Amino acid sequence: MSGSGLSRSFGGFVAAAHRAGELVVQPRMGMSNPTTMRSGLIATKRAAATTVGTITLDSYTRMGHDAKARAALDSRAELNGYPIVAHDAATTRAVVDGVADLGFPVQVRHGSPCPENIVRASLAAGLHATEGGPVSYCLPYSRAPLAESIRNWTRCCQILADVRGNGVEPHLESFGGCMLGQLCPPSLLIAMSVLECLFFRQHGVRSVSLSYAQQTSPDQDREAVLALRRLAAELLPDMDWHVVIYAYMGVYPRTTGGASALLAEAARLAVRTGAPRLIVKTTAEAHRIPTIADNVNALETAAAAAADERRQPMADPVSDTGIYAEARALVSAVLDLRPDIGRALADAFRLGYLDVPYCLHPDNAGRTRARIDGSGRLNWSDIGSMPIRDVVGPRTAVELTSTELLASLSYVERKFDDASIAEYLFGARTDGVPELKEAT
């Protein structure tokens, strides 16, 4: 890649940081007020870490309710993100002017199944890195028909692809590694990320990232990210791609110690698996919308944990429990349906070949279930019609009770909060086993 191509490319920046041995860390951050949004970007840029900036949009803009967002701005009501469509292009350009530059790319994060106006508003402000996907921004976050989201995202990819040139390489990150944040087993997260990036490629995008959200077991997550990299290398050989890790996206620990330890675990996962970018969560996550200071704190905590992990001896290799084979089977089954990946995705959901556990969207079959086993790994308890029976083996389908569902949803929160409280009370380490003998 040429020097100028590298310099105005989100993917190029991440690759350069990775070669330099630095983990790129990134916040989730969006404020409705342009001045505050700009302060947030400046604080992210100045943090003691290798960072990229984020403008996260509000839920009205995500849903395409721009009039509601405008009305909220007029009445000076606070929104839960930056309404990039309601603000005019000049306002957004002023937010990023002199902040977003060659050494500090800024990505727009939204969550919309109808992102055309968002992408156009971003490009008008000079922002050409964004994220989402036809499935990952439809099923969990809307009730828009999947077919409609696929059409919208096709157009969105083409709009992005059209701005390539003059040293600009638009970047699109698949949100497929999240899918409701919890209780979706790794193989389906991997398959979704890979399939969405194949969809982006089919519609002209050349620089992508594949996401994976930290789940319940560090060993299982390591195996999963390595499987994701292997599949991406096989299926996207002609693309600029990288893996981005999301710090845990489910119910977050309430204690400061627990929240920091979970974030540090995510940073270690990124370093051990060679994933070059991490999106952080803050210690305020369980309590309120994080402040700018909370975010800076999280970025620096993650960067320090990553630097520390690089000084540790190489971790033991992970054993293969079949995550790669499951993910590969899911991807192949979808690609075999039709050459057009958008249509193949729609068919796959209709047939239940892809089926996100606990997802209420009308186009999701809703026949799969997952549970956390005794060793903390996330496994299928019901695979529905997904074509992985040969790989997974027979399962006894069990429906969780509401109490068990809550216990599963709060498994990570309890594990890290209990460990943090144990450390506070007994001076035990964060493995969660308090040294009662010394304490009593």
Next chain:
Amino acid sequence: MTASAHQLSVVVSGVSSDSHTWNLVYLRLAIEELGHQVRNLGACVPDELLVQECLTGRPDLIVLSTVNGHGFIDGMRLIARIRACPELATTPVVIGGMLGISGPDGQRSHDRLIAAGYTAVFDDGPRMPAFRSFVEALAVGVTA
């Protein structure tokens, strides 16, 4: 469910701006475990769809759950639309979750939601025991 209690038909729904669904998955299981029938409309339900579903199904209880912080604004708008339908003028409607009404003005916002037509408001905090009691009371015909 006690012997004298009725089986309620309950609509569980998110609101138009809120994409969260775990709260809805949980509420469905919790209400079913109390012995009632649930129709779960899911997340991001447009106002018109919610009203239409309730006019068609005539539920005994409408449960709105929202956790994205816009709950007060969305909740005020929705209850006006629901109560504007004569068929739904007296249907019990509750709202809960993280409504964004904690803090010093919380009680005032709570009171405004009730005044606007909600039968009960289960605002920020661990309110499931209170919600369960509400549903149980409703099922034996002792609405609060």
